[in-house]
Amino acid sequence: MSLVNVAYVPFLTWANPTITSLEAQALVPMLSEEPIELGLKWHEAAFLEAVRRDPVYQRLFPEAFPGVSDPYTIPNVTRAIAAFERSIVSMRSPYDRYRWRGDSSAISDAAKRGELLFFSSERAGCFQCHAGWNFSGAFFNTGVSTYDAPNRGLFEPTRVTEDVGKFRAPSLRNVAVTGPYMHDGSLGTLVEVIQHYAAGGKLDHPNKSHILRRLNLTDSDKHDLIEFLKSLTDEEMLHDLRWSNPWLHAEFHVIPE
Numbered sequence: 001m002s003l004v005n006v007a008y009v010p011f012l013t014w015a016n017p018t019i020t021s022l023e024a025q026a027l028v029p030m031l032s033e034e035p036i037e038l039g040l041k042w043h044e045a046a047f048l049e050a051v052r053r054d055p056v057y058q059r060l061f062p063e064a065f066p067g068v069s070d071p072y073t074i075p076n077v078t079r080a081i082a083a084f085e086r087s088i089v090s091m092r093s094p095y096d097r098y099r100w101r102g103d104s105s106a107i108s109d110a111a112k113r114g115e116l117l118f119f120s121s122e123r124a125g126c127f128q129c130h131a132g133w134n135f136s137g138a139f140f141n142t143g144v145s146t147y148d149a150p151n152r153g154l155f156e157p158t159r160v161t162e163d164v165g166k167f168r169a170p171s172l173r174n175v176a177v178t179g180p181y182m183h184d185g186s187l188g189t190l191v192e193v194i195q196h197y198a199a200g201g202k203l204d205h206p207n208k209s210h211i212l213r214r215l216n217l218t219d220s221d222k223h224d225l226i227e228f229l230k231s232l233t234d235e236e237m238l239h240d241l242r243w244s245n246p247w248l249h250a251e252f253h254v255i256p257e
């Protein structure tokens with residue numbers, strides 16, 4: 001998932017309402033039966049030792065956590081990561097200029113028509129799930145897959161049958177540059193995403209949201225919706241050096257093995 005605007009996301013990951021802070025998320029997965037994707041669990045001491053030995057962190061950690069005898073702790077590492085993630089804010093797309101800053105020529109006529117489709121209950125109705133300024137929302141089953149274990153979405157933490165296949169409606173900001181789409185990457189392009197919704201959700205499922213229905217969209221409507229989604233791409237954010245890889249800059253160097 002994209003980390004853009006993650007500071008404003010109430011529940012993290014695709015389908016776990018119990019993970020509500022970035023600090024907690026940075027420690028996931030914690031349980032021994034889960035795959036240990038990032039390899040931190042059980043290696044905390046060795047990891048902290050590597051951080052403690054690194055000249056860059058010898059400067060940055062005491063600066064970030066002043067007045068403590070040992071700033072090199074796992075809670076401080078997760079605080080630092082979370083603070084960085086919270087800084088990644090996207091609010092400078094052409095759509096933002098058009099909608100919030102009065103620049104009527106910032107997006108194309110096609111994108112303006114797409115916005116109307118997006119926000120119309122009678123036509124595409126997307127806003128009912130992708131809501132607000134961040135175009136994101138709660139958990140829904142959208143008929144994307146057959147939702148076999150262990151990819152049953154919200155069901156995995158809650159164990160409630162009605163939750164099978166419910167996933168978080170992610171933010172659509174910068175979505176034109178973040179394919180493939182959906183929790184399983186099963187839709188490769190925005191064209192496929194629009195076809196999926198036009199058909200009322202690819203697959204039937206007892207939990208599929210009643211908001212989804214077959215949409216009556218012409219080819220030019222579909223094109224307009226995609227132009228609207230593309231207007232959410234924030235080039236300034238994407239090319240902002242503050243969020244590029246700092247280890248590529250001369251003043252930093254790579255953590256020793």
Ligand code: HEC
Pocket residue numbers: 118124125126127128129130138139140141142144167168169170171172175178180181182183184193194197209211212225
């Ligand atoms: C019933 C709620 C609902 C409606 C209506 C809805 N979406 Fe979604 N959308 C979701 C959910 C939930 C997901 C994530 C599904 C998954 O991964 O299984 C999603 C995912 C997406 C994604 C992929 C995002 C990513 O990063 O992978 C795009 C793009 C998208 N929706 C666009 C739209 C558009 C355009 C419309 C209107 C035509 C729309 N959605 C209508 C709930 C909805």
